Amino acid sequence: MNTHxxxxxxxxxxxxxxxxxxxxxxxxVFIISLSYLNILFVSxxxxxxxxxxxxxxxxxxxxxxxxxxxxxxxxxxxxxxQGDLRAEIETIPGVIATSxxxxxxxxxxxxxxxxxxxxxISGAIVxxxxxxxxxxxxxxTFLIDGEWLEPTDHDQIVLSSALAGGYGxxxxxxxxxVRVGDKVRIVFANEVxxxxxxxxxxxxxxxxxxxxxxxxxxxxxxxxHNEATQILVKAxxxxxxxxTLVRRIEDVAPNxxxxxxxxxxxxxxxxLSALDLISAIxxxxxxxxxxxxxxxxIYVNAINKRRQIGILKAIGIKSGIIVMSYLFQSLFYSFCxxxxxxxxxxxxxxxxxxxxxxxxxFGYLSPVYSETAxxxxxxxxxxxSLLAGLIPAWxxxxxxxxxxxSR
Amino acid sequence: xxxxxxxxxxxxxxxxxxALRDVSFHVKKGELVAIMGRxxxxxxxxxxxxxxxxxxxxxxILIGSEDVLALSDKEKTKFRLAxxxxxxQEYALIPELTAWxxxxxxxxxxxxxxxxxxxxxxxxxxxxxLGNRLHHYPSELSGGEQQRVAVARALVNNxxxxxxxxxxxxxxxxxARVVLELFRRLNRELNQTILLITHEPEDKEFVDxxxxxxxxxxxxxENVPKSVQEMRKILAADGAGKRKxxxx
Ligand SMILES: Nc1ncnc2c1ncn2[C@@H]1O[C@H](COP(=O)(O)OP(=O)(O)OP(=O)(O)O)[C@@H](O)[C@H]1O
Ligand SMILES: [Mg+2]
Numbered sequence: 330m331n332t333h334x335x336x337x338x339x340x341x342x343x344x345x346x347x348x349x350x351x352x353x354x355x356x357x358v359f360i361i362s363l364s365y366l367n368i369l370f371v372s373x374x375x376x377x378x379x380x381x382x383x384x385x386x387x388x389x390x391x392x393x394x395x396x397x398x399x400x401x402x403x404x405x406x407x408x409x410x411q412g413d414l415r416a417e418i419e420t421i422p423g424v425i426a427t428s429x430x431x432x433x434x435x436x437x438x439x440x441x442x443x444x445x446x447x448x449x450i451s452g453a454i455v456x457x458x459x460x461x462x463x464x465x466x467x468x469x470t471f472l473i474d475g476e477w478l479e480p481t482d483h484d485q486i487v488l489s490s491a492l493a494g495g496y497g498x499x500x501x502x503x504x505x506x507v508r509v510g511d512k513v514r515i516v517f518a519n520e521v522x523x524x525x526x527x528x529x530x531x532x533x534x535x536x537x538x539x540x541x542x543x544x545x546x547x548x549x550x551x552x553x554h555n556e557a558t559q560i561l562v563k564a565x566x567x568x569x570x571x572x573t574l575v576r577r578i579e580d581v582a583p584n585x586x587x588x589x590x591x592x593x594x595x596x597x598x599x600x601l602s603a604l605d606l607i608s609a610i611x612x613x614x615x616x617x618x619x620x621x622x623x624x625x626x627i628y629v630n631a632i633n634k635r636r637q638i639g640i641l642k643a644i645g646i647k648s649g650i651i652v653m654s655y656l657f658q659s660l661f662y663s664f665c666x667x668x669x670x671x672x673x674x675x676x677x678x679x680x681x682x683x684x685x686x687x688x689x690x691f692g693y694l695s696p697v698y699s700e701t702a703x704x705x706x707x708x709x710x711x712x713x714s715l716l717a718g719l720i721p722a723w724x725x726x727x728x729x730x731x732x733x734x735s736r
Numbered sequence: 737x738x739x740x741x742x743x744x745x746x747x748x749x750x751x752x753x754x755a756l757r758d759v760s761f762h763v764k765k766g767e768l769v770a771i772m773g774r775x776x777x778x779x780x781x782x783x784x785x786x787x788x789x790x791x792x793x794x795x796x797i798l799i800g801s802e803d804v805l806a807l808s809d810k811e812k813t814k815f816r817l818a819x820x821x822x823x824x825q826e827y828a829l830i831p832e833l834t835a836w837x838x839x840x841x842x843x844x845x846x847x848x849x850x851x852x853x854x855x856x857x858x859x860x861x862x863x864x865x866l867g868n869r870l871h872h873y874p875s876e877l878s879g880g881e882q883q884r885v886a887v888a889r890a891l892v893n894n895x896x897x898x899x900x901x902x903x904x905x906x907x908x909x910x911x912a913r914v915v916l917e918l919f920r921r922l923n924r925e926l927n928q929t930i931l932l933i934t935h936e937p938e939d940k941e942f943v944d945x946x947x948x949x950x951x952x953x954x955x956x957x958e959n960v961p962k963s964v965q966e967m968r969k970i971l972a973a974d975g976a977g978k979r980k981x982x983x984x
Pocket of ligand 2: 901
């Protein structure tokens with residue numbers, strides 16, 4: 330192919346686009362823009378879901394780094410001197426705030442009918458400092474009833490709605506309908522048993538099943554002072570990388586177990602990679618559907634022009650020029666389609682989704698686009714349209730001239 | 737200009753069809769030759785062999801000094817583009833291109849993408865009497881006009897030979913006459929070698945010689961008598977005279 334042949338092909342393509350069938354052109358562009366929209370939007374939503382899940386794990390569960398008590402050489406129950414340790418951690422650049430937890434096991438009992446018969450359910454009881462907790466996790470924003478704890482609350486708890494029962498949420502078993510103000514009893518693993526008043530109930534659609542008491546209360550139950558089962562660290566991971574952060578914390582707390590949230594994410598890895606797989610499958614199917622539709626449209630078009638192609642060849646136009654002109658046409662149409670799809674996604678659909686995000690209880694779901702998804706979508710559609718244009722044109726153009734000329 | 741010797745084309749099959757059998761003839765430069773014969777006698781088949789869009793079973797074809805059957809497929813395509821002008825019975829223009837673009841296309845594909853060639857294409861359209869139809873699309877032209885555009889297109893690369901397969905078969909007699917007179921003028925004024933298939937006995941008067949085919953065999957070669965040719969000249973002069981008179 331030399332320049333004037335490419336020029337001839339481009340000229341034929343240009344005139345065909347200009348004068349050719351409008352309905353075919355519109356259909357081609359529409360199909361391509363729809364599949365690009367499909368690829369972008371589905372992968373964007375799934376990516377948004379992954380992103381939301383990661384953010385939720387950080388905001389509701391583990392913060393960026395979780396520090397636990399010493400494991401080696403001897404397993405210890407608590408982190409000692411948590412106050413000094415946290416003060417030191419908070420001087421590390423990038424660290425925003427820290428909080429401490431005691432994790433207790435116990436059974437919560439409720440005498441619903443006030444006849445002395447308690448129904449007990451065992452569960453995790455997490456002791457928090459209510460004010461510090463607010464700076465690290467955002468559980469307090471999920472209250473659906475009552476109020477969050479005060480640091481000095483001793484005989485009050487915040488309960489999961491799933492455990493309380495009657496909120497229409499699934500739980501293996503529940504207390505049968507505890508409400509704010511009700512009295513419950515907790516029997517801790519060390520056999521301490523105390524009555525509590527329910528101060529608040531949080532929406533447990535997020536699946537924590539935890540009951541919250543204050544750290545002061547926990548220390549009086551466990552007879553500890555200034556210790557913690559775990560310390561959560563919230564950081565600005567935009568400015569300080571997670572790895573750096575973990576290393577700096579290890580320097581400060583050499584004997585403790587330090588886990589970034591990515592380790593905890595591991596247990597969700599299967600789910601996250603399932604989302605990736607779904608996104609990939611949807612994209613491949615979209616590209617295939619677009620490619621096959623384009624192939625059929627272009628093939629029918631080329632078959633209709635069989636005689637014309639025969640005449641072009643008879644007067645000495647190389648079949649390579651004819652094939653290339655089809656290639657140019659399908660590239661042009663897919664370029665238009667991708668452009669329209671892109672604009673629709675980013676200037677119509679996405680602004681709409683951000684204005685009306687989907688409430689998925691643990692957060693609001695909006696699409697998040699990765700550069701890879703955007704480019705991979707464009708490249709795969711362009712390649713698909715290249716093939717969808719090339720193969721039918723080649724099939725028709727390679728036929729013997731006399732066969733093409735006969736009707 | 738064209739030298740055909742022992743040309744045979746057999747279509748293979750359960751019953752092989754001998755479309756051409758041992759055909760030999762010679763066409764001189766500047767001749768206007770008609771191929772005639774009954775339907776199915778092998779006229780189109782013969783033209784397709786010379787036009788290099790089919791391959792004969794055996795035989796030899798020289799066009800100019802080129803042994804065209806020895807060319808590769810690629811070279812044949814190139815030869816068609818540069819040295820042959822093909823005119824078909826109908827629907828031979830590219831509908832998305834204007835008359836001018838249709839004529840210009842072969843020049844573009846050959847690489848003579850210069851202003852001069854574009855101008856030449858325009859001149860050819862003027863020559864065939866369509867100087868005022870340059871920017872019309874085929875669908876906006878009559879059958880006769882379309883056929884004249886096809887003639888202009890066939891001429892754009894200055895071919896050695898013009899090949900036409902029943903170019904007037906789909907035209908009314910008036911349009912057919914215009915196209916045939918065009919061929920005669922091209923032949924006389926540009927010394928263009930033309931090989932033309934026709935059905936119509938009255939077309940005889942336009943040509944120098946007639947190759948009569950019958951069942952794939954070249955039956956006889958008829959030289960159109962001088963007297964007819966003389967008459968033709970007088971007719972032409974008369975036509976020219978009439979034009980002059982109109983101008984006065
Ligand atoms: N592709 C083919 N396969 C088999 N036989 C063919 C083929 N093309 C033509 N023939 C046969 O070859 C013979 C000559 O055909 P050709 O088209 O050359 O005739 P023609 O003189 O041009 O007729 P017409 O005046 O009707 O156009 C016919 O008997 C025809 O049936
Ligand atoms: Mg024929």
